[in-house]
Amino acid sequence: MWIRPMLLSDVEVIRSLESDIFSDAWSENNIKDSIESKFDYCIVIEEDYRVLAYIVFRVNEDEAELFRIATDMQYRGLGCGHKLMNFMISNLRDMKVKKVFLEVRCKNKDAISLYEHYGFKKIGIRKEYYSDPTDDALLMEGYIKC
16 A cells, blocks of 8 residues: 555546545545645555545645545555544644644544544534535544644
8 A cells, every 4th residue: 555646547536436435525626626726635545556545635824624534445444544644644744734624424433533533622513514414514623743
């Protein structure tokens, strides 16, 4: 397994993973926009020319927002989420970013557990933020120790 930047040639496979994983899947244009953005960091874990997982986060001065982190259903349990979180946090530390924000479905206990493992704390709720199925968004904040 190795970590590399997401490429425009990855858009189709990322779009497919988005559709499999998220009910609010990003469109090809959303993915392309993030890859091409000077503020967004789009990273994949690849093995044998297959994308296993990816993360998308945005940096704006000394704050960041985690937009997406996902692992192909077939490759869950291999530590991809931890590898991507470690990658993000290490890079944010190097960039002197102090805080990271994210939103997650309240019912997504696995993701919440992952974020809590990295010190993220619950700071609020957005009622009925998600649809298909309806769910609240849990707002979380993490601090990067420099």
